[in-house]
Amino acid sequence: MTGGAKEASGKETNTEKTANAQEGEKPLSNKELKELKKKEKAAKRAASKQASGISIEKQQQQAAAKREKKQQQRDLLAAKKNKAADPVKHDTKKSTLFGHLETAEERRASLLAVSSAITSTGTSRITANGLVLPLLATTPAVAVSQPMSASPLSSNLSGSNTNLAGLAHSEDFEAHQMLNSLSLDESSSFVPGISSVIPNTMTSQFTNQQSIASVKELIANREMLHPAITSLTLDYAFYKIIGSIPRCIAMLEAFQLVVRDYKTPEGTTLSRNLTSYLSHQIDFLKKSRPLSVTMGNAIRWLKQEISLIDPSTPDSKAKKELCDKIAQFARERVQLADQLIIETASQHIEEGSTILTYGCSKVLTDLFLHNAINFGKNFQIVIVDSRPLFEGRKMAESLRNQGLNVLYVPITALGTVFNMDIKYVFLGAHSILSNGFLYSRVGTAQIAMLASRRNIPVLVCCESLKFSQRVQLDSVTSNELADPNDLVTIDSANPVQRRNNNGFLLQQFIKEREAQQKEVENSSKQNNKSGSANTNNATADEGKNVKDKPILAEWEKSPNLHIFNIMYDLTPPDYIKKIITEFGSLPPSSVPVVLREYKASA
């Protein structure tokens, strides 16, 4: 391990690109290292082309990277003492059940690798106090105005950093000292580079060759990223914007900004270059979470629109047209579609009936409000909700605030709830696949199954924008893994809020360091049960941190313990009575028909 790192540090000519790759290599096995070295050579060659234009910033970054490497070597040595089997652990950590899926850590690691590299450019000054980095707030990304999102970078990406600063100054002084103590020998050891911001567990998640390559590429082209996209990516990553329609709308709005700010480079035309420019933005977006089907459909449409632009059109006019088209697309495919869906679905909301729904769907919220307020119908809505996202609460609140009769239950209460006289089950969708399966928030399938077994009609309200060409047979083969740590804490608070309040990343970081330190202190205490109780007591004075030190707090360390937190599941078409779209009500079997018929418009 250290040999690989030494070798790498010897290569002075490397750009930060390879340095970054180095970050990924650290926890790899020797076998993989050899493979990587080959790759590295190729990358070196490519890098030497760029090397001619190395800026001062980049040189600084290199220096920073080097320092990081040293830091990492230290960490690794310390880690090695305690757990020699570290790289092995990560191999076995993946459960056989869902090992094929990209974990949230991997995603976050690559996202953070990229975003930290982006935000640190130009500001990679080393401050006296290591991690305290107020100048992050002045990074170019944040300096640009953010019209579409109320909370720009400072609150999420650099959120970890600013929180860090705040914490370091006040409540969490202990942790701060601890952090400093880790970097004794160099006064300026904490740079906003990668290893200092990303906890080790994350960087060590770079076991996937592909993800390394894509991270490298993204960092290489970081100048091309539009600030609106970086901000949006982080909103996605931190689940600030959730739901396939809101995500799609947010993306379209961001694209409008991107198109507006776009300048065609010389020697090419808008219609040719904009597409690849957008692709870059999309690649970055993908780092937050996999694209939703709606986003994919919208992107496909947009690319087609771009390709249709006459090259002779002046840029300004083309850009304006494109922006208008995007706005029109959003209005037609979402807003108007929703209106039509609500019109059709309203017939099923009967006076005095009870309707069950799950999670939070925009169109369903509107449907219920419309029926209660505009039609004055009197009905009860049972909102079923689940951990860890608690989306249903949002819906329950907004309906409750309008005076609707709402019953809010956890998904475990279904057995009891279905004893009530429920007339219909209304469900939202993330996507409907062309084999008629409903791909929606995890838990939907269970509800649809229980309802159909009780002969309660299951109705799905869904814009045709959500129809997908894809086919899939079961939920595990292709899915999105959310952060397992969301399930560690046992309280009914929303993890999104939790994270925002407490500086989630920082906590993880601190936790990790703390654990490492503890391991140094007494590695024997790790295994016995009282150990967990002790840590609970020990952290008691850290206030909010106590909540984050639940029973499973150290699950990553146990090779046998996994947490499975998927985002979606698949509902077989047998459970679905009808799908209400803007084209009217359809049986699930008609999804491919719609896809064929309306492909042109999609």
Next chain:
Amino acid sequence: MQEFNITQTYLKFLEEDSEMTMPIAAIEALVTMLKVKNPKTSAEMIKSTKLAIEELTTSIPNSISLRAGCDIFMRFVLKNTHLYGDWENCQQHLIENGHLFVSRAKQSRDRIAEIGIDFISDDDIILVHGFSRAVFSLLSHAAEKLIRFRCIVTESRPSGQGLQLYHLLKKKGIPVTMIVDNAVGTIIHKVNKIFVGAEGVAESGGIINLVGTYSIGVLAKNARKPFYVVSESHKFVRMFPLSSDDIPMERDPLDFSKNGIEDDEEPLSGPSVDFTSQEYITALITDLGGLTPSAVSEELIKMWYD
């Protein structure tokens, strides 16, 4: 009294007492037979019982229910003669206590009503098919206990039993409505539970009952509604039909030979009873308690192999 005719005795019993069920009438007829024939040896008693049973089951077209009574009687006789050797005592006892059996049978209905009352709760809508004394006594008992429930009665064509039950329930002050048999599928979702009687309960726990029961059972299972059979335990019969085809029928249920040339010919053919297998039955409410269908088999096994 010279020419004793078991069938006529049996029919007479049924006619005289409208409260009497077929198995009890059969037992009574057999008791009377013993009284008249007054056999001198155990072998004679068994032989004459066997003959009488055979005569009775062959002469009555719908013999399932009475067969249950005959089974019990036969078993009782056999057991007492073989096992205890006191056939005389047994005969004596049977002859002396004829009326007791009848009253016990009626008591068992009361017992069913007591046990079954827990199966009915306020606000229930109960679908009833056919007319069964056990079901009626349960429903009227529940009404007396001030449980507020409503009944849907099927017309139960062609027997017209529905109308009979409709009037009886009406008299009891139970809110009731009658539907045509074909409407069951339409209203099944509004129903909370289904009660039917049984002519005979087969070994598997399935029941033989008025035609239409099977269709309702299937509909009930599809709609996941509880389907309860209310029946006295003396209707358990050692038969194991696999489907309605296995039930002895008076004639071929599907008669294609009538070509409809004559106008006066009754065009309606088809079976009068059907078999509902145990998978459609939630529970049997009997005088032995609420039983799962599998418990029926146990009772029968106990009777024959003890």
Next chain:
Amino acid sequence: MSDINVVIDSFIDRLKRKQVIGSYQASLETLQILMRYVSAIRWTSTDELIVQIKKFGNNLEKAQPYEYSCGNVVRRVLSMIRDEIEEEQSSAEPMISSMFNLLQKPMTDTKTRKIQDNKLDVRQTIVQSIRDLIDEIKNIDEGIQQIAIELIHDREILLTPTPDSKTVLRFLLKARERNNRNFTVLVTEGFPNNTTVAHEFAKKLSEHDIETIVIPDSAVFALMSRVGKVIIGAKTVFTNGGTISSTAGVSSVCECAREFKTPVFAVAGLYKLSPLYPFDVEKMVEIGGSQNVLPTTENDRVGTVALETINPIADYIPPENIDIYITNIGGFAPSFIYRVVWDNYKQEDVNLGEKI
């Protein structure tokens, strides 16, 4: 006499406050108190004794109607007493089926039983049988494990929605230890009431070298196709083969399993069998407070009306969604549970509150 009443009252109070946790604890304590009670009370005839014990059982049931095991063990003891009495009187026709009642000779012995001289002897037998029962309850795990371990194969994926069941936990640990089979256990969280227990359960399993995966309750359907067997711990098993679990959400898990044709097996000590029939499921499922479902801040928010919510803390699983019950005396199909129940209880004891 007054001494024992104090003990009983304090136990009843603890039941009411739900300080007796788990049916294992409740049944053992009930038996211990019953043992002292039997030693303390006086009776002139066994009928009177039965009445007194019934009353005792009825009081416990009234104190905590959702803790069925108290009533169950009291009924078991009653049944033992009745057997004892019957044996002594050597009743005439013990083997004739109840169906035969129709043709039987009229019962003649309805007169009250004779006062027994050997009261001390009866007391001794009862105390001894209670002791035996305590032993039985303490040793249920062994019986269950012997049968249940044979139901798991190597590399199987199991799912359990009842991490609160000690029997399930001990069984899984034993299975790992004894025949060294590798298997994976999926544990549902049982939010909101059981999540802590679930996590502890998962942790304990993983510490014993069992691959454990914690899954949210919503992911059950998604994963069911991968699951080999579902294991549930029963809190109470009714005569119809249905069961009450001590966690909400189990019924939907079992229904998922049924939908995927995944076998569900329930583990239950014999003392969890109840002679009751679940007529009204809604009355048998306990509903808890809403504080766990919604964070208090959101509930108390000024200006908005508090959200209505239901928080069941138990669940009823109908017999058709369970494939087999593993008890300490063997494995039974749900349709056969009624028989096991009537082997251990007497029909006349079903309703403890009723007069004889």
